[in-house]
Amino acid sequence: xxxxxxxxxxxxxYFGRFQALDKLDLTVPTGQVAGFLGPNGSGKSTTIRxxxxxxxxxxxxxxxxxxxxxxxxxxxxxxxxxxPGDVTLWPNLTGGQAIDLLGRLRGGLDPARKKDLxxxxxxxxxxxxRTYSKGNRQKVALVAALASDAELLVLDxxxxxxxxxxxxxxxxxxxxxxxxxxxxxLSSHILSEVEKLCDTVTIIRKGRAVESGTLADxxxxxxxxxxxxxxxxxRALEGSEGVHNLRVDGDTVAFDVDDTHMDAALRTLTGxxxxxxxxxxxxxxxxxxxxxxxxxxxxxxxxxxxx
Amino acid sequence: MSAFTGTGTLVRFILRRDRVRLTVWVLALAGxxxxxxxxxxxxxxxxxxxxxxxxxxxxxxxxxxxxxGYGLDDYRLGPMVVNELTMSVLIALAVMSILHVVRHTxxxxxxxxxxxxxxxxxxxxxxVTAALVTVSLVNLLIGGLTALALxxxxxxxxxxxxxxxxxxxxxxxxxxxxAVCAQVTEHGRGAAGLAFLVLGVxxxxxxxxxxxxxxxxxxxxxSPFAWVQQTRVFHDLRWWPLLPYAVLIAALFxxxxxxxxxxxxGAGLVASRPGPAGAGRLLNGTFALHLxxxxxxxxxWSAATFLFALSFGSxxxxxxxxxxxxxxxxxxxxxxxxxxxxxxxxxxxxYVLMAATAYAVLSVLRTRTEETSGxxxxxxxxxxxxxxxxxxxxxxxxxxxxxxxxxxxxxxxLSAAAALEDSSWVGTMTGAALAQLPVALLFAALAxxxxxxxxxxxxxxxxxxxxxxxxxxxxxVLGLDEWLLNLSAxxxxxxxxxxxxxxxxxxxxxxxxxxxxALALxxxxxxxLATV
Numbered sequence: 001x002x003x004x005x006x007x008x009x010x011x012x013x014y015f016g017r018f019q020a021l022d023k024l025d026l027t028v029p030t031g032q033v034a035g036f037l038g039p040n041g042s043g044k045s046t047t048i049r050x051x052x053x054x055x056x057x058x059x060x061x062x063x064x065x066x067x068x069x070x071x072x073x074x075x076x077x078x079x080x081x082x083x084p085g086d087v088t089l090w091p092n093l094t095g096g097q098a099i100d101l102l103g104r105l106r107g108g109l110d111p112a113r114k115k116d117l118x119x120x121x122x123x124x125x126x127x128x129x130r131t132y133s134k135g136n137r138q139k140v141a142l143v144a145a146l147a148s149d150a151e152l153l154v155l156d157x158x159x160x161x162x163x164x165x166x167x168x169x170x171x172x173x174x175x176x177x178x179x180x181x182x183x184x185x186l187s188s189h190i191l192s193e194v195e196k197l198c199d200t201v202t203i204i205r206k207g208r209a210v211e212s213g214t215l216a217d218x219x220x221x222x223x224x225x226x227x228x229x230x231x232x233x234x235r236a237l238e239g240s241e242g243v244h245n246l247r248v249d250g251d252t253v254a255f256d257v258d259d260t261h262m263d264a265a266l267r268t269l270t271g272x273x274x275x276x277x278x279x280x281x282x283x284x285x286x287x288x289x290x291x292x293x294x295x296x297x298x299x300x301x302x303x304x305x306x307x
Numbered sequence: 308m309s310a311f312t313g314t315g316t317l318v319r320f321i322l323r324r325d326r327v328r329l330t331v332w333v334l335a336l337a338g339x340x341x342x343x344x345x346x347x348x349x350x351x352x353x354x355x356x357x358x359x360x361x362x363x364x365x366x367x368x369x370x371x372x373x374x375x376g377y378g379l380d381d382y383r384l385g386p387m388v389v390n391e392l393t394m395s396v397l398i399a400l401a402v403m404s405i406l407h408v409v410r411h412t413x414x415x416x417x418x419x420x421x422x423x424x425x426x427x428x429x430x431x432x433x434x435v436t437a438a439l440v441t442v443s444l445v446n447l448l449i450g451g452l453t454a455l456a457l458x459x460x461x462x463x464x465x466x467x468x469x470x471x472x473x474x475x476x477x478x479x480x481x482x483x484x485x486a487v488c489a490q491v492t493e494h495g496r497g498a499a500g501l502a503f504l505v506l507g508v509x510x511x512x513x514x515x516x517x518x519x520x521x522x523x524x525x526x527x528x529x530s531p532f533a534w535v536q537q538t539r540v541f542h543d544l545r546w547w548p549l550l551p552y553a554v555l556i557a558a559l560f561x562x563x564x565x566x567x568x569x570x571x572x573g574a575g576l577v578a579s580r581p582g583p584a585g586a587g588r589l590l591n592g593t594f595a596l597h598l599x600x601x602x603x604x605x606x607x608w609s610a611a612t613f614l615f616a617l618s619f620g621s622x623x624x625x626x627x628x629x630x631x632x633x634x635x636x637x638x639x640x641x642x643x644x645x646x647x648x649x650x651x652x653x654x655x656x657x658y659v660l661m662a663a664t665a666y667a668v669l670s671v672l673r674t675r676t677e678e679t680s681g682x683x684x685x686x687x688x689x690x691x692x693x694x695x696x697x698x699x700x701x702x703x704x705x706x707x708x709x710x711x712x713x714x715x716x717x718x719x720x721l722s723a724a725a726a727l728e729d730s731s732w733v734g735t736m737t738g739a740a741l742a743q744l745p746v747a748l749l750f751a752a753l754a755x756x757x758x759x760x761x762x763x764x765x766x767x768x769x770x771x772x773x774x775x776x777x778x779x780x781x782x783x784v785l786g787l788d789e790w791l792l793n794l795s796a797x798x799x800x801x802x803x804x805x806x807x808x809x810x811x812x813x814x815x816x817x818x819x820x821x822x823x824x825a826l827a828l829x830x831x832x833x834x835x836l837a838t839v
Binding site: 015045046049052054055056073074075077078080081082084086087088089090091092093094096097098099100101102104105106107124125126127128130141154 | 494581582583584585586590591592593596599600603680681682684685686687688689690691692693835836838
């Protein structure tokens, strides 16, 4: 058994003149849940289609479960299950028929688990697919994927049509899959979902991975937010190295600090007589905003960085 | 707010949205009329030529695609236009009207676009009214241009107007009929299918009525296909046969609104029922999946072709009867070296072939829809190779078009055998239909090649198919050169039983089919799947 389920190195993909992937790197260790983050149009689905051997990379190397996804597509696909971001089904098949069919095309599915998933996702399998809403079509693909015994689950924005209750069911199901030793690639732009589920995260922008590692690694590289109530004059922190965005309001102070300078900042702070202190690690949202902040700023029409 | 609020806006919106589509229909149909009228004049310039042509129009095939035969004894330009052109133009107008109305009523509801519009300030009846108004406008425009073309070539003005108006009213009748069908079924495809079925029945009613005696009998009067010609334009004009159109259109409009008032947006009068909670044992692979997707269409096309073939085969006795009454005709057809019954059935099995070809192409092109809709992506993400998925789709297309051809041949053979009391017709006609099958397979293989290797060129298949249909139906009338006629695929292979079977062209066609399909599979394996 390989220890990396997915290994993408320097992959380029062009559609005509448009470059969808630009020397993309992506590694997913076996048995982990890997988050794949990026806004719409950043190349997430293109990467997944390359991984599934549906389109061919123009340059670079791709290994999936130890094989070449383009050449060995059929044998590799017996070992994986895929949920597309926008599920379209056969209008005249019922949900239950589509689930069984997909299971059979993959080489089998566990009927007991299918039954369990249908009730947890509250999906009526006797309805024709044309009558399903987007969320219900997504449930069909999710049940088919989760009821299979695939080693690798490739999920492309799987919760975009689900309500919060169903999102919670989905979260449980992914955690159970990991507990069974499955590998999961979860593409998403919902940060809280990735934060809850993923061991590692890759952030992609314009077809290029701009950040990747464990959540802890990523946080280490960055800033935390500190909020404190002090007796002394907090302006003493002004100009300290690594302190950003200092706001003083009476005896309350809030600032962001680079994790490498946290120690020095706290020493200064304790010298001022701390009465209360809250320090938050950066949320994934903040990490994300740092990479996309300039786009956001441009949208908001102000020049300042968002983080 | 009345039920019709917003109709005017929608009418303009439809005209804007379909400006290319509708312009093409108008130019193609009016253009055919403009081109044909002078050609007819040139081709049949002497009295003798015209009467020879009239004799052909008096044959069974002539009645099927000509009409009740008014004015054949004095075959001048006017009667020629009416006998040679009416059925083709009427069928084209009916097809245009059916597609247009389905597109702007049921198909809109199905996609959910109607919901978006209905939520705005729009009356309940506005969408169907706008569809009917636009279909009427387009039909009247084509009818008006036709009247102009005829009057411009020196024909009587009143008759020209009656003829153009009759064509337009017939087209509008089919639009109104489709509006009713669109209320009944939940899906655009179903509504169009139902409308086409009624079209076929009405066409056959006219054929049966007109075949019985010159001028038509009661079954003709049941059909909007007949009323235009019953005005006896350019022969002995009478206006009142246009009245049934007005009555029919008014009745269908009223029925549409009554039915529309009884149902919810998006629902049909025939509700959909829950289906099985799991897949049966047979639905276990891509071949089964493709077949399952198409079984309704295959059944409908097979049944329609079989019934068409049965009804035309049964006309074989009428053909014989006409010949015993008209020894001159026997002499004329005899000179062409063909048994007239064989000739008639050979021409009719050409129409079976056209149906099978159209289905084969539609069946292959479904793979493209599967691909662009994202369903192919889901299927191919399972343990299914591109070659197997695409190859099975091609196999389903070959098998279903073969089934249609065989049923057409058997149907024609059975009823001809019953009518002529000679059972050997079953084998003869089945063989005749099968001998033409490679043409259908050739079109399907071309469609496959384009899907596999050059999806952007797919419209080429339709262009060639459309050209071939036009040429094989109107070619002689259009006065085209021999080489242009030969570009029609339907004339590639000999038409049995009137003509002799030849091995070489059939073998060449089959070799081309195999090669094109192999290239199609290789191309599909090599290229990227289309992304949504």
